[in-house]
Amino acid sequence: MRNLRINIKWKILIGYFLIICCVGTSILxxxxxxxxxxxxxxxxxxxxxxxxxxxxxxxxxxxxxxxxxxxxxxxxxxxxxxxxxxxxxxxxxxxxxxxxxxxxxxxxxxxxxxxxxxxxxxxxxxxxxxxxxxxxxxxxxxxxxxxxxxxxxxxxxxxxxxxxxxxxxxxxxxxxxxxxxxxxxxxxxxxxxxxxxxxxxSFIIVSYVSGTIVKTIKDVVKTISEIASSSGDLSTRIKVNTRDEIKDLAEATNHLLSNLNDQYWIQEKVAEVATMNQGINDIPTLAKSFLTKLAPMLDAAYGVFYIRTGTGDQQRLVKSASYAAFGDEAGHASFRLGEGLIGQAALEKRTFLLNAAPDHKVSLQTGLGKLEPKSILIIPFEFEGKVEAIVEFASVESFTSQHLKLLEQLESHFGVAINNVQGRMEVERLLSESQVLTEELQTQTEELQTQSEELQMQQEEMRMTTEHLEEQNLFAEQKTKELEKAKEELETYSEQLRRSSQYKSNFLANMSHELRTPLNSILILSQMLAENENNTLNSDEAGYAKVIHTSGNDLLALIDDILDLSKVEAGKMILTMDEVNISEIPEHMHLLFNPVADNKNLSFDIHVDANVPPVLYTDGQRLQQILKNLLSNAIKFTETGSVAMNIQNADPKDIQKYIPDQIDKHVLAISVSDTGIGIPLDKQQLIFEAFQQVDGETNRQYGGTGLGLSICNEFTKLLRGRIILDSTPDKGSVFTLFVPSLPDMEKEQLVARNQEVAAAVETKLEPPAVVSAPDIVDYTVSESTEYEGQLFKDKKILLVEDDSRNIFALVKALENKGMNVTVANNGKQCLEVMSKQTDFDLILMDIMMPIMDGYETMKAIRLDSAIKYTPIIALTAKAMKSDRDKCLEAGASDYISKPLNMDQLFSLMRVWLTKQVEH
Incomplete structure (x- = not known):
């Protein structure tokens, strides 16, 4: 009988085992x-x-x-x-x-x-x-x-x-x-x-086992019925006083009820946790909810959740959430695999239960004080054999086997939940990248909807995200249209800026003409008065005339400075690259500035290092203009002490720092130092701007236009160099000019010029006959007064000019040299005069005239075979780039800009009158 009872028991167990195996196999x-x-x-x-x-x-x-x-x-x-x-x-x-x-x-x-x-x-x-x-x-x-x-x-x-x-x-x-x-x-x-x-x-197993035990359980049906009638209270137990198999069955039933009660509790809690996981789409929220839900179930007073991140050797367990943590005791931020019990649990994929932890770092904080934990539980949660997370709980009581069973049930379920949340996060990220693939995934999710409620929720989320993406696409299209409109507005604004720049250039050219025209007569007449050849003026009056002539030249220099800035700004400044003899620079600067320095009792020295090369390939005229400005400013702003210029090879470190694109070139460092007023730090950059000076108030102490350093800075950029300033107020300043040797830059200049000439030629028709002008005019021709008198005497000059002031000044100057002057007020009158008289020795042709300007007039003259070889010197108040080329192309023999320097004009006239005599 004892064996029979055992057999029945084992049959039940075997039946359950087989059913569980089948169910487990199916689930697997x-x-x-x-x-x-x-x-x-x-x-x-x-x-x-x-x-x-x-x-x-x-x-x-x-x-x-x-x-x-x-x-x-x-x-x-x-x-x-x-x-x-x-x-x-x-x-x-x-x-x-x-x-x-x-x-x-x-x-x-x-x-x-x-x-x-x-x-x-x-x-x-x-x-x-x-x-x-x-x-x-x-x-x-x-x-x-x-x-x-x-x-x-x-x-x-x-x-x-x-x-x-x-x-x-x-x-x-x-x-x-x-x-x-x-x-x-x-x-x-x-x-x-x-x-x-x-x-x-299952049906076969249940039928067999039930048939074997029906007879055995009849004696306890009444008790079991009472248990069943008590609203499913699994805490009720069967009490049997006999000592036979009924008692064994009862005890077995009681044990079964206890297990069922525990399992029911576990299943209930597992269901609660599973329900809690639904709708969560990020790991931190899942971790926080899990700790909040599970800690009371385990009677835990502290908890921390670590999630696995990274791959390979970069894997770490990073803290994602905590429960009942206090201050800095919220747990370590992260662990590597194998580091501490957290890392070891992840590495070995095993649970750690510590029932004695008196020295544990964690203390459980309450409103009344702190408690030491009695038991610590560390559980890994896996998915497909890979640890996804580690959770640590601490409690003032020992964790029970029921708690451990609950965690065993949750290990696989919660690992799937973690993986699902990570999958949803990944899916959402992928949805934001491609709407088309999102729709395909949505279709697949709908096909799998009948098999998994979880996948159905993901599909719904994907659909909502897709709608959001469509809205974003519409918004993006709208933004694209707005950007296109903004682009059109910018293009319109760019065209307006281009026109504004052209207006500025035209304005400067016209203003140059308008200023130079009256200035021409002022300079000519003041020069004639200052020379006082007829001794008609006393010394004071001659001095007044010199002051007027000097002031006019200063005004002309200011106009030239403004035009230089305009040319540089418009990109129309063409450099003349040539070999510059370094040894000539000190001589020229001494010649210019020694008298000025001596007048102010200043020491003026120039030093050239022995290893400086003899030749520098650059634009010598612009280089000298820069050095003149720097030395002029140094002397002007220095009352006592010294001014010095030092020429040496530039340090490679300075080249790398200031002009790194010229690191492979030879670079000179020319420094101009003084012991003058110095420049405050906040104004050191300001002085390189146009019309700005150190003493920038209305009552300027030192005068000047403030254009010198601005022009120097722009010319230095054209020469591919840099100006560096080091200055201390009341102690002096050092301006250092870094200028590279550019043997290849002439080719760039020629390319730019050829392109401009080609563009100009395309717009022209058949060019008129032009008398070739000499490439270089020597304005320092020295001739005797007798020869000049014979050369100019009785020469017939046709002056074509519309400004009465210039006519008066030029006629007086020319007649003083013994020449016969005929005046035409515009091009049309000029052609009328020449149709009646063709024996003029030379024509002085103004360019900007009403009715018919100088360009048209010269073209017409060159088409007339009777007068086409008469020398024509163009006089123009416009001083913009290419004015000389335009004059020569129109038929001028030579070109001189207003205001006229009469010595220069007479030199030009000597050249062309001599050529006429030779012919």
């Missing part, structure tokens, strides 16, 4: 299939999407580099190079990431290697060379390159290669989706078959 199979499907979904949503995005990004990098390269070559603006630089820095990283995804496919790997070679060839053969030529202003090289334009074919090949690779990956993704659908259909069929098989096996 289903879990494996669901995991496999989920892995396939992740592959499609992560790997395939990433591959497509990388291919698109790589193509975008290449197109951006090509567009930026062509934009820079066309405009020469550095901002167009930003997409090229960014694409050049990013494409290889994107390529390497894509290569890692496709390295297991030989054909894809081969395609990627061909793509890499194509991009590298384009950069080395098209991108970098054209950019370098544009930076060097090698226009002909750029034109020659684009005549062949091998880079376009390379970019076209690259687009074809990328599109072929993208189509191949799209086909692969489509095959994955079809395979996933087939497996999903097989899963549904397997589930139904498994359910039928498990049901049949």
């Amino acid at each position: 199979v289903v879990s494996n299939r669901i995991s496999s499907l989920q892995l396939e979904i992740e592959t499609i949503t992560s790997r395939d999407i990433e591959i497509h995005n990388l291919i698109t990004t790589l193509r975008y990098n290449a197109v951006s580099m090509e567009t930026s390269q062509r934009g820079f070559v066309i405009t020469g603006t550095e901002i167009y190079l930003e997409p090229y630089t960014r694409g050049k820095a990013e494409w290889e990283a994107n390529y390497n990431t894509l290569y890692q995804y496709l390295s297991d496919d030989p054909s894809s790997r081969k395609s990627l290697e061909e793509i890499k070679i194509t991009i590298q060839n384009w950069i080395s053969e098209a991108g970098e060379p054209t950019i370098a030529m544009r930076k060097a202003n090698n226009t002909q090289g750029i034109i020659d390159f684009f005549n062949e334009d091998t880079g376009k074919q390379q970019v076209d090949d690259l687009r074809t290669q990328l599109e072929t690779l993208r189509q191949k990956e799209i086909t692969s993704t489509r095959d994955h989706i079809l395979d996933l659908k087939n497996r999903n259909d097989m899963l549904i069929i397997s589930l139904y078959l498994m359910l039928i098989i498990v049901s049949i096996i």
Whole structure:
């Protein structure tokens, strides 16, 4: 009988075991299939999407580099190079990431290697060379390159290669989706078959076991009925006084009730935790909710949640949430695998239960004080054999076996929950990248909806995200239209700025004419008065005339300074590059500034280092203008002490710091130092701006226009150099000019000039006959007074001028030399006069005149065979770039700008009158 009872017991256990095995097998199979499907979904949503995005990004990098390269070559603006630089820095990283995804496919790997070679060839053969030529202003090289334009074919090949690779990956993704659908259909069929098989096996087991124990439990039916009638109170127990198998059955039943009660409690808590997990889409919220829900169930007074992050050697367990933590005792921020009990639990995938922790760092904080924990529990939560999180609980009481069983039940469930939340986070990230793939995933999610409530929730979230993305797309389209409108407005504004610049240039040219015209007569007449050849003025009156002449020259210098600034600002200043003899600079500066320094009792010294090369290739005129300005300012602002100029080779460190683009050139450092008033730090940059001085108040102490340093700064930039200032108030200043030797810059200047000439020629018709002007006019010709008198006497001069003041001044000056002057007030009168009289020895032709200007008049003269070889000297008050070329092209023999320097004018006249005599 005893054995019989044991047999019955074992039959029950075996029956339950078999049922559990069947159910467990079914769950395991289903879990494996669901995991496999989920892995396939992740592959499609992560790997395939990433591959497509990388291919698109790589193509975008290449197109951006090509567009930026062509934009820079066309405009020469550095901002167009930003997409090229960014694409050049990013494409290889994107390529390497894509290569890692496709390295297991030989054909894809081969395609990627061909793509890499194509991009590298384009950069080395098209991108970098054209950019370098544009930076060097090698226009002909750029034109020659684009005549062949091998880079376009390379970019076209690259687009074809990328599109072929993208189509191949799209086909692969489509095959994955079809395979996933087939497996999903097989899963549904397997589930139904498994359910039928498990049901049949369970029915057989239950029938057999129940048949063997029905007779045994009849004696306790009444008691069990009472238990059943007590509203399912599993705490009720069967009491039997007999000592037979009924008692054993009763005890077994009581034990079963206890287990069921525990299991019911566990299942209830597991259900609560599972319900709590629903709708959570981020790990911190999940961790906080888990601790808040589970800590009371385990009677824990403290808890901390660590989530695994990173991959490989970079894996760490990072604290995501805590429960009842206080101040700095909230737990370590992170652990490496194997570090501490947290890291060790993750490494070994095992639970640690410490029932004695008197020296534990954690103290449980209450309103009344602190308590030491009695038991500490560390649990890893896994998913598919991989630890996803570690949770630590501390309690003032020992954790029970029931608590441990609850955690055992939660280990697998909660690991799935963590993975699902991470999956949802990943899905949401992927949804934001591609709306099309989101719709495909939504379709797949709907097909799997009948199998998992969790997946249904994800599908709903994806749908809502898709709607949000559509709204974002509409918003982006609207923003794009607004940006296009803003672009059109900017282009309009740019055109307005260009016109404004042109108006400014025209204004300066016209103002130059309007100022120089009256200034011409002032200078001519004041010079004649100052010379006082007829001794008609006393010494004071002659001095007044010299003051007037000097003031006029100062005004002329101011006009020239303003025009120089305008030319530099408009990019129309052409440098004359030549060899500059360094040894001549000290002599010239001493000649100019020794008298001024002696007058102020200042010491003036110039030192040239022995190792300075004898020749510097630059624009000597602009260099001297810069040095004159610096020395003039140094002497003007120095009352006592000294002014010095030092010429030496520049230190390579200074070249690297101030003009790094000239590091491969020879650079001179010319410093001008003084012991004058000095310049405050807050005004050291201001003085290089136009019309600004150190004493910038209305009552300037030192005078001047404030244009000198501004012009020096602009000329220095044209010479590819830099001016550096070091100054201390009341102690003096040191201006250091770094100027490089530029033997190749003349070619750049010639290219710029040829382009301008070519553009001008295209707009002209047949050019008129022009009397060739001498390349260089020597204004220092020394001739005897007798020869000049004979050369000028009785010469017939035709003066074409519309300003009465200039007519009066010029006629007086010319008649004083014995010449006969005929006046025409405009070009039309000039032609009328010459139609009646053709024996003029020389014509002085003003340019800006009413009715018919000087250009048209000279062209008409050169078309008349009777007078076409008469020398014409153009007189113009316009002093902008190319005015001389325009005059010569129109037919002038030579050119002189107003206000006229009469000595210079007479020198020109001697040259052309002499040529007439020789003919």
